[in-house]
Amino acid sequence: LPAAVLLKDTKLMDVKLGQLGSWLAMRDFTPGGILGAVRRGYDRYYNKYINVRKGGLGGISMVLAGYVVLSYVWSYSHVKHDRRRKYH
Amino acid sequence: LPSFPSAPAALRALPPPVAVGVLHTTRPLHTTQQSLAPVPPLPEKGGEVRHGLIPEEFFQFLYPKTGVTGPYMLGTGLLLYLLSKEIYVVNHETAAAACILTVIIYSIKRFGGDVAAFADKLNEEKVATAVAMKNEAMQMLQTAIEEEKKEQWRVEGRGFLFDAKRNNIAMLLEANYRERLLMVYNEVKKRLDYQVAMQTLKRQKEQDHMIQWVEKNVIQSITPQQQKESIAKCILDLKALSQSAHAAV
Numbered sequence: 224l225p226a227a228v229l230l231k232d233t234k235l236m237d238v239k240l241g242q243l244g245s246w247l248a249m250r251d252f253t254p255g256g257i258l259g260a261v262r263r264g265y266d267r268y269y270n271k272y273i274n275v276r277k278g279g280l281g282g283i284s285m286v287l288a289g290y291v292v293l294s295y296v297w298s299y300s301h302v303k304h305d306r307r308r309k310y311h
Numbered sequence: 312l313p314s315f316p317s318a319p320a321a322l323r324a325l326p327p328p329v330a331v332g333v334l335h336t337t338r339p340l341h342t343t344q345q346s347l348a349p350v351p352p353l354p355e356k357g358g359e360v361r362h363g364l365i366p367e368e369f370f371q372f373l374y375p376k377t378g379v380t381g382p383y384m385l386g387t388g389l390l391l392y393l394l395s396k397e398i399y400v401v402n403h404e405t406a407a408a409a410c411i412l413t414v415i416i417y418s419i420k421r422f423g424g425d426v427a428a429f430a431d432k433l434n435e436e437k438v439a440t441a442v443a444m445k446n447e448a449m450q451m452l453q454t455a456i457e458e459e460k461k462e463q464w465r466v467e468g469r470g471f472l473f474d475a476k477r478n479n480i481a482m483l484l485e486a487n488y489r490e491r492l493l494m495v496y497n498e499v500k501k502r503l504d505y506q507v508a509m510q511t512l513k514r515q516k517e518q519d520h521m522i523q524w525v526e527k528n529v530i531q532s533i534t535p536q537q538q539k540e541s542i543a544k545c546i547l548d549l550k551a552l553s554q555s556a557h558a559a560v
Contacts, residue, residue: 272357277431280419281360288364295399305402 363419 230242231249238246251259272282295302304311359367365382373381393399 272360275354275357276434277355277427278357279360280363280423281366282357284363285360285366302400302402302404303397305400306397307401308397 230238230246233246235246250256272278272285361367361370370382373385377384394401
């Protein structure tokens with residue numbers, strides 16, 4: 224009989240699609256929790272791609288690409304006036 | 312009657328806490344060998360990234376279901392969808408982006424290796440200085456250990472040192488004792504010599520005095536008559552002797 228793991232402790236990739244809603248509701252959304260999540264994400268990325276002996280281009284280029292995408296998303300409301308259609 | 316909130320099942324399963332004298336903890340303390348040093352070494356290479364933009368894990372994630380070309384098909388489909396629905400709008404910025412990207416990719420392809428080598432060299436130097444410092448520190452500690460061992464070995468010579476000192480003191484004492492012995496002997500000898508000198512002096516004086524007294528008395532007892540007679544007798548004796556001597560010759 225496998226040990227029953229609480230839903231709270233499962234990782235995101237192990238959560239079944241149907242449980243996604245309840246899993247998301249269980250997460251910690253306090254300011255401290257959000258800060259902790261940001262720090263954890265930063266630490267994971269940093270230790271995987273940047274804090275190595277021979278770092279490559281991918282480490283920073285992924286960050287820059289993400290920045291480009293995010294800035295496009297934020298400026299979409301301005302860009303959509305350049306679309307090729309008759310009525311905007 | 313107030314209703315208490317129900318504690319989670321895990322907490323309820325624990326034994327009830329003791330009030331006094333017990334550390335209030337629900338987990339065992341200090342079970343692992345946690346320590347801050349030595350720090351584990353840095354990994355050699357970072358995570359794999361394909362085309363500089365997409366991590367390798369994504370390709371591995373899709374491989375079982377779609378094979379090798381799956382992610383590329385996904386990318387092409389996404390791109391066409393974004394373009395056709397004009398979610399990505401083609402305008403003057405697209406031309407600018409295309410030019411910039413061309414230049415960036417060309418420069419990366421051409422100078423990437425050199426820049427990487429340069430950065431590696433800088434890193435090497437930093438690591439070399441750090442390693443040199445570490446080695447130097449270790450060397451110093453090693454020599455300190457050897458010095459300490461040597462000092463410990465030297466301490467064993469204590470015995471010899473104290474023996475030598477004891478010998479010195481014994482000799483001093485002996486010399487002192489003999490000096491004093493000699494002094495005592497000399498003093499006693501001086502006193503005894505004095506006594507002997509006194510005795511000899513006394514005897515000599517007595518002798519002298521006695522001889523003088525006897526001489527004086529004898530001279531006194533010689534009367535002038537006796538003196539003349541003894542002189543005549545001596546002359547006669549001398550004549551007789553000379554005659555006998557003439558005869559012998």
